[in-house]
Amino acid sequence: MAAWVLQPDHRTPPVPAGSGIAPGPWRHPDGGQIMNGAYERRLSAWQIEVVTVWYGYPLSHWLGPRMPRFSSPMVSSWNPVLAQGLTVEPGAPSPYRDESWCDRWIAEALLHGRKPYGAFTLPAEDALRWFARSGGTGLVYQARMDGDRIRVVAGTAERYAQLFDLDALIADYLYALPPELAEPEAAALDLHRCHSPALHYILSDNAEIRFAQAPLSVRGLTLGYPPCETAARIAAEAQS
Template sequence: MHDGHSNGWTLTCIRDSERAETVADAWILHPDYRTPQVPTGTSVAPGPWRHPDGGQIMNGTYRRPLPEHQVEVVTVWYGHALSHWYGPRMPRFTNPMVSAWNPVLAQGLTVDPRSPSPYRDELWCDRWIAEALLYGRKPYGTFALPAEDALRWFARSGGTGLVYHARADGELIRVVAGTAERYAQLFDLDALISDYLEALPAELAEPQAAALDAHRLRSPALHYVLTEGAETHFAQAPLAVRGLTLGYPPHETAARIAAEARPS
């Protein structure tokens, strides 16, 4: 969806559902109000991810520590894994606008495309991004909605601190929106920079740390919404900045930075 594809950020899941029942006892649930509601009725069969105590269906964000300062993260909806990641531990940084669900729900991710998912139609992710922006669950995002829905979003955005740019895109209105608050007000950049410097080799971490430091007095709205060529500018920003601006977990961003640096 727009958070990923329009900005060149497509997250790849690890297909690992066959291990779910044997490793579930190692997972720790991290509650998150972004977790999609479980289906009602019996029209959707639950997936294989179950708790070891009683076999309850897993639902939410789960993490477990791994050797060598790594962490494994899975998002599960009604027993079906939607994303599954390994990355370096980054323990200092936390923020309510950053969540493992943000890339999943913004892009419509699922580990197995054949499995059931919470996404009901082609505009589901666009509507989710629009709502997440209004409720402060993401600092920045791009979505496309029918004109009537977009107009309602414009009216609701008043007083939220969001700044947006909108244009017609066929029968839809495409919106790029971000908060006017500065990065230093939104995030503990010192903690995040320290995590990157510890998690990655210096030659990879230092450019990302410098880019984050340079954004202290900038804001997603002024830098990536209102400036000329804002979306192109955003797509060219360092990965640590793009991930943070979209509200993506830094350990997943760090894993991508390391992966892109490996020889092909």
């Protein structure tokens, strides 16, 4: 089996300093160093295995089809992990420090162009600071009060064809999945070329309902999730 290969990514949470947390069990097999980051290894010509590890503790671990043509700085294995507060072992130490950690991470990731679209809920004072910082970023948002907090749905106004190499992504879906599964997803991606996350899933009527009903390939891409993980979900749902 191929060795784990680190995928450098500035989303990787820093290791704890002076916290007294013992490192987790995941180590590099060639030197025993503590693993920290997103790693992948090729299982076959068709399949890869991906794990995200924080200070030796796995946060996500999955298998998916290889999709070698597509890449994007807005797509990362860390995006679903840090946005959802994922852990493989719920009782293990993790970088998530409080109940608002993931919301704050999503808010910052949007500001820095690490995700094209996302939703978060913050105390009103923090949300107002976010609104002020979002000027000039190309982000569009909708906001509403949720008790004493503000819920924000935000996304970029750039079109999908500007954000992503859709031809490469469509080719990867057609390569990775059977035609009956790949072709509808490829058609949905093709139809989004001239749309943008902001105009299609924030400013349109019933935008959040529309987003929830979009094909998985579109939802995953819009959230900045890895297409190979999305393709694995598509295949699993077809078999269930």
